[in-house]
Structure formats: C-alpha cells, structure tokens
Amino acid sequence: MAGIRVLTLTADGVQTHAVAEVGALLAPPGALVWVDIPECTEEAISLLTDVLGCHPPAVRDCMQRNRVPRVRIYPHQQLLIMHGPERGPSGHVHYLELDQIIGDKYVVTVHGPINPALSPEVALRETDGARRRLESGRLKPDSPYELAYAITSSLIHRLETFIEEVTTDVWHLEQRVTGGHMGNPEEFLEELFQARHG
Incomplete structure (x- = not known):
C-alpha cells in the first residue's frame, strides 16, 4: 500500500511534500495542507498526535474500525467518520471507512482498517479522484472545508450509485x-x- 501523501494547495497549484515537512507547511497564514493516510501506522499516529495535535479520541477512532458514521466536534478540529460500500462475492457488502480530520489549515484523510480481501486501490478511490481533480485544476478549494466537501461528495456519489x-x-x-x-x-x-x- 502507498505511504502517507502530503499535498499543499495554493493558487499556483498542488505540490507534494515529505511527511517531515507537515509542521513547517502549516506555519504560514493561509496554508492549506492535505495529508492522506492509507493506513493508520505508527508513523501516521505520530503525525496525528505530535505534529497535528489531534485529540486522543479522534486518533483512536482513526486506528480502529467504526461500525457507524459519526461527527465529532473538538476545539480546532472536526472528525467525520464515513463509510462507502463495495460489493463483494455472493452479495456481501464491504464497508470502506474513510475518516476525515478537518482543522483550520488542513484536512487529514485516514483510510481503513481495510479488509484484506479488498485491493487498496478500491479504498483510495475517492481521495485519488480528488487528488487528480486538484492536479488538473478542476478542483480549487479555498479552505479545508471545501476540500473535505469535495471528498465527501465523491463518497456520497458512490453510495448513491450503489x-x-x-x-x-x-x-x-x-x-x-x-x-x-x-x-x-x-x-x-x-x-x-x-x-x-x-
């Protein structure tokens, strides 16, 4: 599975950065950073806790499978827990979890845990689609909330289709x-x- 992806979004376009740069990327006023985490590894937990200062219950929710969608409001952050359906064999439906932590200058998307029967590409479909729209210039969010809305809208579209x-x-x-x-x-x-x- 791919590693953590860090993007900055500016009027000039989208740039990719190393995970170690996240703290510095958030320093300037008006920064807009997107961190996409394919699976909640130790590196991801450290980033969420030590760099982004996420609330411990939000980090815990990102680490585990959550049975129902939720919205949690914390000071300076909001947590959205969402699920998208994916058909499996014999009518089985997999629920792909996508968590979003939205701050004043960033959006963090955390995938999973993912059933090993599914390919990682399926779980990353919405975020990969949003990234491609950003890179092509078709999506130009001015705030973390606009970016989170675009990602959520893609997930809702998949649910409607299903x-x-x-x-x-x-x-x-x-x-x-x-x-x-x-x-x-x-x-x-x-x-x-x-x-x-x-």
Whole structure:
C-alpha cells in the first residue's frame, strides 16, 4: 500500500511534500495542507498526535474500525467518520471507512482498517479522484472545508450509485415474482438472499 501523501494547495497549484515537512507547511497564514493516510501506522499516529495535535479520541477512532458514521466536534478540529460500500462475492457488502480530520489549515484523510480481501486501490478511490481533480485544476478549494466537501461528495456519489444498483436488482426480482417467471427455485432463492444481503 502507498505511504502517507502530503499535498499543499495554493493558487499556483498542488505540490507534494515529505511527511517531515507537515509542521513547517502549516506555519504560514493561509496554508492549506492535505495529508492522506492509507493506513493508520505508527508513523501516521505520530503525525496525528505530535505534529497535528489531534485529540486522543479522534486518533483512536482513526486506528480502529467504526461500525457507524459519526461527527465529532473538538476545539480546532472536526472528525467525520464515513463509510462507502463495495460489493463483494455472493452479495456481501464491504464497508470502506474513510475518516476525515478537518482543522483550520488542513484536512487529514485516514483510510481503513481495510479488509484484506479488498485491493487498496478500491479504498483510495475517492481521495485519488480528488487528488487528480486538484492536479488538473478542476478542483480549487479555498479552505479545508471545501476540500473535505469535495471528498465527501465523491463518497456520497458512490453510495448513491450503489443504492441505485441494489434497487434495480430488487426491482428485477419483484418483476419475476409478479410475472411468475422465477425459474429454478434454488437459484432464485440465492438471488433473493444476495439482494437482501446487499
């Protein structure tokens, strides 16, 4: 999995930096820094705690799997815990966690923990998409909140698409039931189970 990515966003564009530079990057007035953490390693925990001064409960939430989305408001920071769905085999749905810590000059995105059955690229889809839009100039946030909104909007779009797909599956099953065209009963029950699971 890729390492921690640190970006600064200015009127001149996007620049990539080393993790060790984060403290200095936040010093100038008007700084806007994005730190994307693919997995909450010891290096990431040190960055969150020692450099960014994140609140211990926020760091703990970034380290563990959270079952439900949440919003936590701390002095100088907000924590958003969100989930995006990813279809697995046999109707199984994986929930990909994406946590955001939003400060006055930065956004930190923390992915996971990620199920080993999924590729890291799937978990990084929204943040990679936002990064590409930044680099191309299509996304030009003026504040950490605008950047967080763009990332959150991508995740919501994925959720909407997923719900539309599942709804379509259910609709087709209902049509087969009402039309009396269920086919093989065992296969149909398996399809019903997968739709229910989704």
